[in-house]
Amino acid sequence: MADQPLRVLFACVANSARSQMAEALLASRGGPAFAPASAGVVASHVHPLTIAALAEVGIDWSGARSKALRPMLDQSWDLVVTVCDEAAEACPHIPPPTRVLHWSFEDPAAVTGTEAERLAAFRRIRDEVAARVDTFIAEEAS
Numbered sequence: 001m002a003d004q005p006l007r008v009l010f011a012c013v014a015n016s017a018r019s020q021m022a023e024a025l026l027a028s029r030g031g032p033a034f035a036p037a038s039a040g041v042v043a044s045h046v047h048p049l050t051i052a053a054l055a056e057v058g059i060d061w062s063g064a065r066s067k068a069l070r071p072m073l074d075q076s077w078d079l080v081v082t083v084c085d086e087a088a089e090a091c092p093h094i095p096p097p098t099r100v101l102h103w104s105f106e107d108p109a110a111v112t113g114t115e116a117e118r119l120a121a122f123r124r125i126r127d128e129v130a131a132r133v134d135t136f137i138a139e140e141a142s
Contacts, residue, residue: 005032005033005034005035006033006034006035006078006079006140007035007037007075007076007077007078007079008026008034008035008036008037008077008078008079008080008081009036009037009038009039009072009073009075009077009079009080009081010022010023010026010036010037010038010039010081010082010083011038011039011040011041011069011080011081011082011083012038012039012040012041012082012083012084012086013040013041013042013084013086013107014040014041014042014043014044014066014109015038015039015040015043015044015046015066015067015068015069016040016044016045016046016047016050016066016109017047017049017050017107017108017109017122017125018083018084018105018107018108018125018129019038019039019040019083019084020038020046020047020050020054020061020064020066021050021053021054021125021126021129021130022036022038022081022083022103022129022132022133023036023037023038023064024054024059024061024064025054025059025126025129025130025133026133026136026137028058028059029130029133029134029137030133030137033137033140033141034137034140037067037072038067039067039068039069039071039072040066040067040068040069041068041069041086042068043066043067043068044066045065045066046061046064046065046066047108047109047122049108049109049118049119049122050108050122051064052119052122053119053122053123053125053126054126056123056126057126057130073094077094077098078098078099079098079099079100079101080094080098080099080100080101081100081101081102081103082100082101082102082103083103083104083105083129084104084105084107085104103129103132105125105128105129106121106125108121108122108124108125
């Protein structure tokens with residue numbers, strides 16, 4: 001790893017669940033080697049079940065806010081990771097040397113049902129994102 005943290009931007013459609021989870025998990029697990037952020041093609045709100053699912057793994061994300069992608073792209077990023085297919089399609093072209101990766105996760109906010117069923121979807125996506133973040137951390141460290 002370099003002396004400077006790797007600046008990683010996670011992009012999604014609404015910046016309410018998947019990208020927020022990825023940012024929170026990389027911030028929590030990656031330490032000072034990473035400087036993560038997240039944004040959405042359209043800013044909305046951080047879904048309450050995102051906050052609940054992260055709290056279950058010891059991450060207080062209650063102060064997070066949803067951010068729009070376009071202004072965030074005015075900053076310098078080492079890596080942009082789209083975490084949903086819609087964002088990968090809608091994301092503006094990102095010129096080199098910025099690396100771009102795509103991780104496809106289902107939208108837990110699209111799940112309907114009881115509160116327990118919806119929370120289960122958020123937990124499942126949180127765990128999928130966590131596994132991918134852990135793999136990413138290990139790859140970047142090697």
